[in-house]
Amino acid sequence: MNNIQIAIIGAGPAGLSAALELKKLGYDDLLVFDREDEAGGTPRHCGHLGFGMFEFKRVLSGPDYAKKLAKLAIDSGVNIKLKSTLTKVENGVLTFSTPEGIKQYKPTCTLFALGARETPRPDRLVSGTRSPNIITTGTLQRFAYLQKIKPFNKAVIIGSEIVSFSAIMSAKHAGIKIEAIIEEKDEIDSFCVIKYMVKYLLKIPVLTNTKLKNINGEDKKVTSVSVSTDEGEREIPCDGVIFTGQFIPESSIMQKSFDDFNFSNNSLYISQNFQAKDDGFFVAGNALRGALAAFKCYFEGKKVAKNIHDFIRFKHQPELIKIEADENISWYYPSMIDLKSPTKQHLTALRLKKRAKGAIKVLLNGRMIYKKNIHAFPFMSINIPWKDIELKPQDVIKLEFVNN
Amino acid sequence: MESINLNHLFPTKTSNFTKDEIFDVAVVGAGVVGCAIFKEFCEQGAKTVLVEKANDILDGASKGNSAILHTGFDAPPDTLEHKCVQRGYEEYMKIKDDYNLPFLNTKALVVAWNDEQLGKLDAILQKGLGNGVKELDLLTHEQIIKREPNLSLDAKGAILVHGESLIDPWSAPLAYVKKGINCGGKIAFSHEVKDGHYNGKYWELQTSQKPINAKVIINAAGLYGDIVDKIKGTQDFKIIPRKGQFVIFDETAYNLINSIILPVPTKRTKGVVITKTAFGNILVGPTAEDQESRTDSQTVKETLEDLKNKAFHMLPALKNHKVTATFAGLRPASDEAYYRVSINDEKNWITAGGIRSTGLTSSLGLAKHIFELHDTRYEKSPKADEKVTVPNISEFAPRDNQKEGYGKIVCHCECVTEREIKNACHGELGAGNVGGLKRRTRAMMGRCQGFNCEAAVTQICKNEVKNHE
Numbered sequence: 001m002n003n004i005q006i007a008i009i010g011a012g013p014a015g016l017s018a019a020l021e022l023k024k025l026g027y028d029d030l031l032v033f034d035r036e037d038e039a040g041g042t043p044r045h046c047g048h049l050g051f052g053m054f055e056f057k058r059v060l061s062g063p064d065y066a067k068k069l070a071k072l073a074i075d076s077g078v079n080i081k082l083k084s085t086l087t088k089v090e091n092g093v094l095t096f097s098t099p100e101g102i103k104q105y106k107p108t109c110t111l112f113a114l115g116a117r118e119t120p121r122p123d124r125l126v127s128g129t130r131s132p133n134i135i136t137t138g139t140l141q142r143f144a145y146l147q148k149i150k151p152f153n154k155a156v157i158i159g160s161e162i163v164s165f166s167a168i169m170s171a172k173h174a175g176i177k178i179e180a181i182i183e184e185k186d187e188i189d190s191f192c193v194i195k196y197m198v199k200y201l202l203k204i205p206v207l208t209n210t211k212l213k214n215i216n217g218e219d220k221k222v223t224s225v226s227v228s229t230d231e232g233e234r235e236i237p238c239d240g241v242i243f244t245g246q247f248i249p250e251s252s253i254m255q256k257s258f259d260d261f262n263f264s265n266n267s268l269y270i271s272q273n274f275q276a277k278d279d280g281f282f283v284a285g286n287a288l289r290g291a292l293a294a295f296k297c298y299f300e301g302k303k304v305a306k307n308i309h310d311f312i313r314f315k316h317q318p319e320l321i322k323i324e325a326d327e328n329i330s331w332y333y334p335s336m337i338d339l340k341s342p343t344k345q346h347l348t349a350l351r352l353k354k355r356a357k358g359a360i361k362v363l364l365n366g367r368m369i370y371k372k373n374i375h376a377f378p379f380m381s382i383n384i385p386w387k388d389i390e391l392k393p394q395d396v397i398k399l400e401f402v403n404n
Numbered sequence: 405m406e407s408i409n410l411n412h413l414f415p416t417k418t419s420n421f422t423k424d425e426i427f428d429v430a431v432v433g434a435g436v437v438g439c440a441i442f443k444e445f446c447e448q449g450a451k452t453v454l455v456e457k458a459n460d461i462l463d464g465a466s467k468g469n470s471a472i473l474h475t476g477f478d479a480p481p482d483t484l485e486h487k488c489v490q491r492g493y494e495e496y497m498k499i500k501d502d503y504n505l506p507f508l509n510t511k512a513l514v515v516a517w518n519d520e521q522l523g524k525l526d527a528i529l530q531k532g533l534g535n536g537v538k539e540l541d542l543l544t545h546e547q548i549i550k551r552e553p554n555l556s557l558d559a560k561g562a563i564l565v566h567g568e569s570l571i572d573p574w575s576a577p578l579a580y581v582k583k584g585i586n587c588g589g590k591i592a593f594s595h596e597v598k599d600g601h602y603n604g605k606y607w608e609l610q611t612s613q614k615p616i617n618a619k620v621i622i623n624a625a626g627l628y629g630d631i632v633d634k635i636k637g638t639q640d641f642k643i644i645p646r647k648g649q650f651v652i653f654d655e656t657a658y659n660l661i662n663s664i665i666l667p668v669p670t671k672r673t674k675g676v677v678i679t680k681t682a683f684g685n686i687l688v689g690p691t692a693e694d695q696e697s698r699t700d701s702q703t704v705k706e707t708l709e710d711l712k713n714k715a716f717h718m719l720p721a722l723k724n725h726k727v728t729a730t731f732a733g734l735r736p737a738s739d740e741a742y743y744r745v746s747i748n749d750e751k752n753w754i755t756a757g758g759i760r761s762t763g764l765t766s767s768l769g770l771a772k773h774i775f776e777l778h779d780t781r782y783e784k785s786p787k788a789d790e791k792v793t794v795p796n797i798s799e800f801a802p803r804d805n806q807k808e809g810y811g812k813i814v815c816h817c818e819c820v821t822e823r824e825i826k827n828a829c830h831g832e833l834g835a836g837n838v839g840g841l842k843r844r845t846r847a848m849m850g851r852c853q854g855f856n857c858e859a860a861v862t863q864i865c866k867n868e869v870k871n872h873e
C-alpha cells in the first residue's frame with residue numbers, strides 16, 4: 001500500500017487539467033490513473049474538429065486535443081499511470097488492477113474524473129434481434145478513428161442530441177451511409193441549426209415523432225429497423241444501428257463503493273466545491289452528471305484543483321445539506337450546499353429531461369421559496385439563483401418541475 | 405478503412421479425422437447435454453465424435469439460461485428429470501474443483517407474495533422432502549426480511565432451499581468438451597447433420613460437410629431434436645420452443661440479494677426468478693413463451709418492461725440500477741412435460757431430447773444415465789483421470805486481471821484482459837463466432853456494451869486469427 005497526497009482517476013480533460021493546475025500550485029505527490037493505454041480521455045476517439053477553442057484558442061480535432069493535453073501534463077511533470085483500472089474503493093483505499101498486479105493507494109485526497117458513456121441498447125429496452133452491429137457513437141468512433149475499421153455499410157442513428165452529429169461525421173469518415181436519424185420526440189434534441197445542416201447540407205432524413213419499434217434480423221445480423229409514426233409503421237433497411245446520447249456518468253465504481261449515491265445524477269452528491277460527503281473525495285467533469293463539452297470539463301478541472309488545494313491547506317471540513325430533484329430533471333449541479341463555504345451566485349443549475357413549458361420550483365423544508373416559469377430545451381442549463389436565505393444544517397432542499 | 409465484421413471474423417473450424425473413419429459413437433449437438441454425453445463416452449473409452457452444425461459449442465438452448473444448479477426440490481417426482489437433476493448436481497460437485505469451475509451456494513427462497521401462494525408452501529415443502537431434498541426450511545415474514553433486507557415487505561412466507569446454487573453456464577460445457585478431447589474424442593464443427601442411413605453395422609450420417617460414420621448415434625440436438633430424430637425413421641415427439649426473456653442489471657445491484665428469489669411455481673413455468681449471476685450481475689427472468697420458431701430469440705420491449713416492473717415490486721431497490729443486458733433463450737420443450745429420452749436398440753439410436761429447463765444441472769447425470777442405457781463395455785480411456793482445466797471467468801474466484809502479465813484490460817466493464825481475448829481465439833476449442841468469444845471471456849457484455857472496447861476487441865481478434873492462419 002502506498003500513501004499519496006492526491007490521486008486523480010481519469011486522464012481526460014477534467015482529470016488532466018486538474019493535475020496541471022495542482023502541479024502549478026506546487027503539488028508533487030500526485031498521481032493520475034487511467035485504465036486506457038493512452039492519456040487524453042474521450043477526445044482521443046472524437047476524430048472530428050470541435051475542441052480547444054476556449055482552452056487553447058485553436059480549433060483542434062479530438063485526438064490532437066487529447067495529445068496536447070497529455071503532453072502539457074507530462075511536460076510539467078505530472079505522473080500518469082496508464083493501464084490502471086480502479087476496481088475498488090474501501091475505507092479510503094483505492095485498489096487498481098494493473099498488468100504488474102494489484103496495486104493499492106491511500107490518498108489524502110481523491111478526484112474522480114471518470115467521464116461518461118452513452119446509454120447502449122439494453123437499458124433502453126428495445127425490441128428485436130441482438131447483434132454486434134448495434135452500437136453507440138463512442139463505439140463507432142473507436143472503430144473509425146482508432147482502429148480504422150468499417151463495421152457495417154449503412155446505418156440508422158437513434159436520437160438527435162448533439163452527439164448524433166458526431167455519429168454522422170464518424171460514419172462519413174468510415175464510409176458508412178446514414179439512412180436516417182430517428183427521434184422519438186417531436187423535435188430534435190439539439191439546436192435547430194443542426195437539423196437544417198443535417199437535412200439540407202448532408203441530405204440525411206431527420207425523422208422526428210418517430211419511434212424505433214424493432215431491430216429486425218436474424219441472430220447476429222441486422223437487416224432493417226421498423227419505425228412507427230402517426231401514419232403507421234415502416235421498415236428502413238440497414239445493417240447497423242447507432243444509439244446516440246443519453247450520457248450517464250461512468251459511475252458504477254462510485255455507486256458500489258459509497259453508501260450515499262445520487263440516483264438523479266447517477267453520481268455522488270457533490271457540493272459547490274465539487275466535494276463529496278466522504279472525506280477527501282471530489283468529482284469533476286462528465287463523471288458528475290453526463291456529457292458536457294470538453295472545454296467545460298477542462299475548466300471544471302481547474303476549479304476543482306483550487307478546491308482540493310483549499311481542502312488540503314485549510315483542512316476544510318464542510319457542513320453539507322443535500323438538494324434532491326424530481327424525475328423531470330435530468331441532472332443538476334451542485335447537489336449539495338456546503339454551508340461553510342462562501343456563497344455562490346447560483347444555488348444550483350439544472351437540465352430537464354424533455355423540452356417543456358412549466359414552472360421550476362425550489363422547496364425548502366417543503367415550503368416553496370423560489371418559482372420561475374420556463375420554456376426549456378433539454379440541452380439548456382437553467383440556473384437557480386442563490387436567494388439570500390439562511391440555510392441550517394437540517395434543511396432539506398428539493399427541486400421540482402411542474403408542467404403547465 | 406478496412407471492412408471487418410466481428411460476426412464473420414472467425415474462420416470455419418476444420419476437423420481432424422477422415423470420412424472413412426468409423427466411430428463407436430456420434431453425438432449430434434454440442435449444447436450442454438451433448439457436451440456432457442461426449443465427455444462421458446470419451447472417458448469410458450468409446451471412440452466418439454461430437455457433431456455440431458454451428459462453428460462453436462453452445463449455439464442453441466444452452467447459450468442463455470439462468471445458470472442455477474438445481475437441487476430438484478420441485479422436479480416432477482420419480483421422473484428421469486428428477487433423477488438426472490440430482491445425479492447431475494452430485495457429479496458437478498465431484499468434478500468442479502478439478503476443472504476449475506465455479507460454484508456459489510447462495511441458497512434459494514421460494515417466496516409467497518400472497519395468501520394463495522402462502523397456502524401452497526406446505527405442498528412444495530412436502531414435494532421437496534419427497535424428492536429427497538432434506539435441507540428445506542419454512543421461513544416467516546420476519547425471517548425472510550432478516551435474510552433479505554432489501555426484499556419487499558410484501559413477502560409473506562418462504563421456503564429456504566439450502567442446496568440451490570449458481571454456476572458458470574458457459575465454462576462448464578467447455579470443460580466437458582475439453583475433457584472429451586483430452587480422452588481422444590473428435591469434434592466436427594460446422595457439420596450440420598442432414599440425413600443418415602443405417603447399413604446394419606453402422607450409421608452413415610450425411611452432413612453439410614463430409615459424411616460421418618458411427619455405430620451408435622446419440623441425438624442431443626436440442627431445439628432440433630425432433631427433426632434430427634426423424635433420421636432414424638420414426639418421430640416420437642415434437643419440439644415446441646419456449647422462449648425465456650431476461651433482463652440483466654449492472655454489477656452495482658449485485659449485493660441487493662443473498663439468495664436466489666424463486667416464485668411459487670405455476671403449472672407452466674417456474675416463473676420469474678431474481679438471482680445473482682456468476683458474472684457479478686443480477687438476473688431477472690425468464691418468461692415462458694411457446695413459439696413456432698427455433699431461432700427467434702428476439703426480445704420484446706413490453707415484456708422486458710413487465711419483467712422489470714415485476715422485479716421492482718419484489719426488490720424495490722433494484723429501480724436504482726441500470727440494465728446491462730437483455731436477451732432471450734429458447735428452451736427445447738416438447739409436446740409432453742418430460743425429458744424425451746429413449747433408445748432404439750435395433751438401429752443403435754439414442755435420443756436425448758426435450759431437455760427443457762433443467763439441462764444445465766442434469767446434463768452430467770443424464771450423460772451417465774445414457775451411458776448405462778447404451779450398455780456396451782469399452783476400455784476406459786487412460787486419460788479419464790487426467791485433470792483438464794478451463795480459465796475462470798466468474799466472480800467467485802480470482803480472475804485473469806488479478807494475475808500479472810495480462811497485457812492490458814481491454815473490456816473495462818467486465819475486466820477482460822488482452823491475454824484472455826487472445827487465448828480465446830486459439831486452438832481447437834477457440835471461439836468460433838462472436839457469441840463464443842463473449843462466452844469465453846465476457847468481453848463486450850458489460851454496462852457499456854462495447855462503447856469502450858468493441859473496436860479494440862475486433863482488432864485483437866483480427867490479428868490473432870491472421871497470425872494463426
Ligand SMILES: Cc1cc2nc3c(=O)[nH]c(=O)nc-3n(C[C@H](O)[C@H](O)[C@H](O)COP(=O)(O)OP(=O)(O)OC[C@H]3O[C@@H](n4cnc5c(N)ncnc54)[C@H](O)[C@@H]3O)c2cc1C
Pocket residue numbers: 009010011012013014015033034035036040041042043046049050051084085086087113114115116137138141163166250253284285286287291292293294295297
Ligand atoms: C461521441 C462523442 C463526441 C464528442 N464530441 C465532442 C466535441 O465535438 N466537442 C466537445 O467539446 N466535446 C465532445 N465530446 C465530449 C467530450 O469528449 C467530453 O466532454 C470530455 O471528454 C469529458 O471529459 P472528462 O475528463 O470528464 O471525461 P473523459 O474524457 O471521458 O475521461 C475519463 C477518463 O477516465 C478513465 N476512467 C474511467 N473509469 C476508470 C477507472 N475505473 N479506472 C481508471 N480510469 C478510468 C477513462 O478511461 C477516461 O480516459 C464528445 C463525446 C463523445 C462521447
Ligand SMILES: Cc1cc2nc3c(=O)[nH]c(=O)nc-3n(C[C@H](O)[C@H](O)[C@H](O)COP(=O)(O)OP(=O)(O)OC[C@H]3O[C@@H](n4cnc5c(N)ncnc54)[C@H](O)[C@@H]3O)c2cc1C
Pocket residue numbers: 432433434435436437438455456457458461462463464465466467468469470471472473474595596597598624625626627628629632646647648649690733734735736759760761762763764765766
Ligand atoms: C430461459 C432458460 C432458462 C434456463 N435456466 C436453467 C437453469 O437455471 N438451470 C438449468 O439447469 N437449466 C436451465 N435451462 C435449461 C437448459 O439451458 C437446457 O435444458 C439446455 O440448454 C438444453 O441443452 P441441449 O444440449 O439439449 O440443447 P441445445 O443447447 O439446443 O443444443 C443442441 C445443439 O445441437 C445443435 N444441432 C441442432 N441440429 C443439429 C444438426 N442437424 N446437426 C448438428 N448439430 C445440430 C445445435 O446447434 C445446438 O448446439 C434454462 C433454459 C432456458 C432457455
